[in-house]
Amino acid sequence: MRIYYSALVCFCLYGCSSYPLVDVLSENQNSRIDYIVLHATSQDFSESLTTLTLNSDYPVSSHYLIPYKNDATYPQKNLNVYRLVQEQDRAWHAGVSSWGKEASLNDRSIGIEIVNEFHCNEQTDIPSVDNLDCIFFPYPETQIELLIQLLKDILTRYPELDPIDIIGHADIAPDRKSDPGPYFPWRQLYEAGIGAWYDEADLQKYTQLFANQLPNLFVIQRALRIFGYPIENSGLFDEQTRFALRAMQLHYRPSNHSGDLDLETTAILFALLEKYRLSELDELIN
Numbered sequence: 001m002r003i004y005y006s007a008l009v010c011f012c013l014y015g016c017s018s019y020p021l022v023d024v025l026s027e028n029q030n031s032r033i034d035y036i037v038l039h040a041t042s043q044d045f046s047e048s049l050t051t052l053t054l055n056s057d058y059p060v061s062s063h064y065l066i067p068y069k070n071d072a073t074y075p076q077k078n079l080n081v082y083r084l085v086q087e088q089d090r091a092w093h094a095g096v097s098s099w100g101k102e103a104s105l106n107d108r109s110i111g112i113e114i115v116n117e118f119h120c121n122e123q124t125d126i127p128s129v130d131n132l133d134c135i136f137f138p139y140p141e142t143q144i145e146l147l148i149q150l151l152k153d154i155l156t157r158y159p160e161l162d163p164i165d166i167i168g169h170a171d172i173a174p175d176r177k178s179d180p181g182p183y184f185p186w187r188q189l190y191e192a193g194i195g196a197w198y199d200e201a202d203l204q205k206y207t208q209l210f211a212n213q214l215p216n217l218f219v220i221q222r223a224l225r226i227f228g229y230p231i232e233n234s235g236l237f238d239e240q241t242r243f244a245l246r247a248m249q250l251h252y253r254p255s256n257h258s259g260d261l262d263l264e265t266t267a268i269l270f271a272l273l274e275k276y277r278l279s280e281l282d283e284l285i286n
Contacts, residue, residue: 040169045067064150092106120178144189164277
């Protein structure tokens with residue numbers, strides 16, 4: 001009993017440190033982690049591991065790396081999650097990025113790289129949706145099952161994460177990135193209790209509401225911004241608007257991710273706001 005009491009005093013008052021230390025838990029704090037960002041590597045496993053762990057002229061990293069079994073460069077018989085950076089530390093995965101009111105998401109996110117050898121080629125030096133030539137590939141079911149296990153485990157540590165803050169690289173950098181691409185099964189994750197998706201009843205409601213006329217571009221840009229996409233309210237159907245629409249389509253309407261504005265895209269956007277940002281939607285339409 002005496003040994004136990006001494007250990008308890010050490011833990012509570014000093015943390016077993018070499019100097020006097022008293023821990024008093026403040027209520028005025030929150031987790032550093034507000035977002036989970038999902039990426040596709042555009043490389044095989046071996047190349048991805050090298051890129052994400054070794055120093056280079058353009059150093060990048062992520063907290064986790066998810067391989068797939070049929071990759072000839074993957075050396076293990078069973079699929080394993082590779083942890084490359086501890087969650088409490090800052091990985092370099094997001095780059096120039098923005099979501100909602102937050103910029104530079106490296107500071108406040110967990111990054112997960114998923115091995116997938118998609119690739120995009122820009123045909124000119126001027127960023128444009130029409131100039132992006134991308135080839136995407138599906139994700140093996142076993143890889144997605146492992147990812148879901150990892151995400152569920154992460155969410156036990158950060159249960160306060162907003163579903164719409166589990167996002168893809170394209171969501172936070174729509175003018176630069178398109179991963180994890182149109183084959184990534186966001187709806188499957190949602191059905192597993194991870195991330196966001198719209199309700200069918202809300203989709204039908206807004207499809208009928210906007211059937212004869214879509215909201216003006218200024219309202220649609222504000223709706224995209226309320227949901228989280230980095231976009232300025234120009235009132236013009238400009239390239240930044242097309243990139244934001246394309247990112248939203250890659251996530252929520254992957255069958256057509258041209259970046260064009262249409263009824264289905266608009267209805268999905270407002271259905272998402274109805275579900276996840278109702279108070280801001282009321283201000284937008286009233």
